[in-house]
Amino acid sequence: MAEQETAGNSTTERMQAEVAELQRLNSxxxxxSALGxxxxxxxxxxxxxMTLGAGSAAASVIAGASFGYKLLWxxxxxMFLGxxxxxxxxxxxxxxxxxxxxSFGREIxxxxxxxxxxxxxxSSIIWHFPQYGLAASAARDLGDLQGIVSTPPEIGSANALIEEAQKTKDAVQIAAANEALASARSETPMGLGFTQAGLxxxxxxxxxILCINIVTTFNYGGDSRGVRVYEWFLRGCIALVVVMFGMVVVAKIDVVAGDIxxxxxxxxxxxxxxNLWNPDGTMNNSTVTxxxxxxxxxxxxxxxxxYPYSLLKKGWGKDHKKLARWDLGMTMFLPFVLVTSLVIIAMKVGGVYDGADVVNTTIKPxxxxxxxxxxxxxxxxxxxxxxxxxxxTCGAISxxxxxxxxxxxxxxxxxxTKSRFRMFALVPAIGILGVISSLPIWFPVAASAVCFTMLPIAYFAFLIMNNKRSYIGDAVGSGWTRVVFNLVLVIALAVATIGSGIKIYGNVIQKLFPAKAPAAAVIQGDALSSVQPIEMKE
Structure with a gap:
């Protein structure tokens, strides 16, 4: 009991000192003040x-490969709206x-x-699978470069046929490519499309990755020192990503300078x-989507x-509001924009973008x-x-x-408690199976229906709660700043609703009621990564 009281007093003193320091920084x-x-x-x-994972990588690669710099905005x-x-x-x-x-349960x-x-x-369990799938695909690619053969030559030949078929859209060629790919995969362990070494x-x-994340995540479930350790781990992951993608762009700095x-x-x-409009005057649905x-x-x-629980975990309160705004800007908005922009720019300067300005959904990270x-x-x-x-993927998994x-x-x-947090934190670890398999189609379909439906509903709840004077008093704001802020929130809600509708249509409706097409006109997929990541955004 005495130890708990001592720890509590220490925490209180630390928070009082932090509040005093924040008040000093305001002047x-x-x-x-920015540095502080x-x-x-x-x-x-x-x-x-969390958002810089497989989904962001795929979206940025497709944007850059399809439109070059044109979708950098x-x-x-x-992210600004988010x-x-x-x-x-x-x-x-x-x-x-x-x-x-x-509080939301009581008020809403x-x-x-x-x-x-x-x-x-x-969503946390479902989106765990493609993170591991992407990490495993990248590791197998690195293994190939080191002479650890993970992709059989037959698979490579089938991939070449697939690429040609995707360009020509010839039904006979597509059928032949699919048959070659299926035959090549059947000769690999478990039909995965890669060798025993790849497995x-x-x-x-x-x-x-799982072991690293167990250690770091368990730190977050501990005391304030553990939280700081975990935060530095995330800083390291994000810094690694920025440096890696940044090096690719800097290597072509002459091209970047010319394209500034x-x-x-x-x-x-x-x-x-x-490319918003088709030649016949109709809207280009693939680009808009x-x-x-x-x-x-x-x-x-x-x-x-x-997010709100991470705020409370840090012990933040009313005096931390300005710090919270800085936090969102400097450690959420800025890294996300920097990383996704670097990937898009890399697609252009690396020659992946072909200038066609047509959505290329066949390319993957x-x-x-x-x-x-x-x-x-x-x-x-x-x-x-x-x-x-x-x-x-490592940062997203954690x-x-x-x-x-x-x-x-x-x-x-x-x-x-520490033990409960750690036990429940291990639940999504089942996603490690994503290194060799994807989930049954009904699972991501069900998750998409719930998750993408809930996002605009959650946004609407935040909008209501932020304007509920009976609950937060004068914190609702006043004057033109409140009007402008609420206008931005309404725009964010509208965009989230439209975006969620598109995702639900693609991930639920089209999966449950697929349009019938000639069997020969269907591309089986890229065998470079026989484990296809679930196309969902974190």
Missing amino acids: EPFAT YIKRTGPGLLQSA VQPVA VMMLGALSNVVLTTGERPYK GKWLVVLWALGTIM MVSFGIGLL GEIFKGFIGWYGIP QVLGMLGAAVGINMTFL LGAAKALSGVLGENAGRVIFDLGLIGM THMVVCGFTFCEMFGLEQ
């Missing part, structure tokens, strides 16, 4: 690491200090928070949505649940890595891009584990 010049705030950031890191706008909505959520939580599962309805938590758990490499990287005007135009949305899907899914439902082989010398660009992909540790405790009404 300092901008440069000094940046040193104390943290919760935004978890959001940044999309990811910053998408940050604004999380800013509203932080205003509510920091004002009241209440745990949102309890228990059914809402149950679905919110359920969607968070489902070992896949599980090796999966187990390594086009890059600037891409960031300010000069080209809007390229790609852009709106990116805009509406930068923030996932599990991120909305994790691993294919992009292969295309960048010679950027830094023989195969160096490919190695660096693969390492960047592994770094992205945050999925953290959010499950929080969510299960809240759903079951349990006090969050």
